[in-house]
Structure formats: structure tokens, C-alpha cells
Amino acid sequence: MRNAKVRFVVASLQRARGRFGLEVRQRGQVTRMADLEQGGCCRLLFPRIAGAGVEAATVNISGGIAAGDRIEGWLICRQGSDLLLTSQAAERVYRARPHDAPATMTLTCQIEPDARLEWLPHGTIFFDGSSFNRRMQVDMAGSAEFLFLESRIFGRKGSGEVLSGLNIIDRLSIKRDGKLVLEEALRLESQSVAKLLAQAAVSGGQCSVATIVLVSPNAVSLLEKLRVHLQAPEYAGFAVSAWNGMVVVRGLAESGWLLEKALRGVLALLRQNRPMPSTWRS
16 A cells, blocks of 8 residues: 555636626617626626616626636627716635636727716725736727726735735726727736735835726816815825826725725716716715
């Protein structure tokens, strides 16, 4: 028995697959749903709202994202339509085993002339050891508007979690009239994340970060108003810039709750005081 070899087989765990899609069209003075797809772990809910647009909230019924999960989505805003996408709650990306493939999420968006798409989900919480690849591609007309928000919370500070390793690749690509105007990429592959985030040139120890992008014919005209707004003490970790028909706001905060509170004020200005998404109003 001394020469016997013992083989260890790593269990293959069940993983989630999800897909969602939504097309909206302008009918008279209001926007209406024209096509809907949902399957696997993905659902779309449609809160009743005042106004002419459509609001939808994404729901992941699997309860979070684990390594190996795959989610795909598509959005189409036809000419003159108005669509707001939010999420039911913050998304959680759980710890991965060392040999697991990363979870993947891909989303494609088409925005036709004079249409408006707002992508305003709650934050994504990355647990220690999580592995996640996400890609969002937007193809929009020159007269269309696109408002994008992504907030990331690194670790569960309230639970005393200390981040050690993360494997995250997160990309946003925006084309306007077929021309690439923004390629935003985050690549965080580290086994000493806490030390990395503590560096002043990274986040100065703040564990919650956000990026807001507004691409619109009127985007640059909002720059000075935003700079005045961000002078308030609660925006000490925020900065804004504008170029090429875009406004980009970046912010840091100590916690996800403080970050979201600050984001509400910025979004109110960018959205010209439109009502906040239904799931943000509590």
C-alpha cells in the first residue's frame, strides 16, 4: 500500500446562467416596452412611475454572483425613447476558489437618435477573494444621451473584512456615431489589495469608489455647475472633468452608504432633478 496514489477530485459546483433584454420605443408622447427577454437567474421588474419614460429594475434571483456564473444582457432604445435601468439592491460578488473561472457579465446597449438611456444600479460589493470580469458596450447616436453609474465597494468593512486578494476586470466602451469616445478599464489583480488601496495615488484607504459618465449634446455645459456643487464638504473625495462631449465624475468615500448619499446630489444635478429610481428612494 506504500506505493498507492491518492487522487483528490475537486467538486464541480452548480453555477448560475442568466440573460435579460429590453427594447423600448416611443409611442406618441410616451415610451413603451417593445420587446422583453429574461431567463435563468435574471429578471426585470417594472415599477409604476409618473412621467413618459420606462423604468426597469434588474433582479438576480440567485442571490449574488459566484465564480463561474455567466450573465448576458442587451438594451435597445429606439428613436426618442427614454429608459432608466436600476437594480433591486446592491450586487454581491462572492469569494472564489483558487481554481475557479471568474464570473462574467456582458451587456450591449444601442441608443438611437434623440433617445435617452440611464444606467443607475446600486453598488457592487466585492468580497475578499472574488473573481469577476464585466464588459459593457454602448453604441449611441450623436443626438442621444447616456448616463452611466458604477460604484464599487471593496470588502465588507462593517463585518471587519480585510481584503487580501481580488481578481477584477471591468470595462466600459462607448461609441458615438460609430466613433469610440471612451474606453474605461479597471484591472485589479492583487494579493495585497488592502495595501494597494491604502496608497494615496489609488484611493487613500477609502474602500468605496464611483464613476459617473454623462454623454450628451449638453454634457459639457454642466461642468461649472458640477464644480460649484462639489465644493461642499461631503464631496471632498470627488472630482469632475469634461471633454469630447462628455462629463466624467469620480468619487471616493469611506463606505458604500456615504458614497450613495453623495451620489444622490450629483445625479440630481445631472438628471435635472428627475425623480430618483424607485429602489433608491428609501
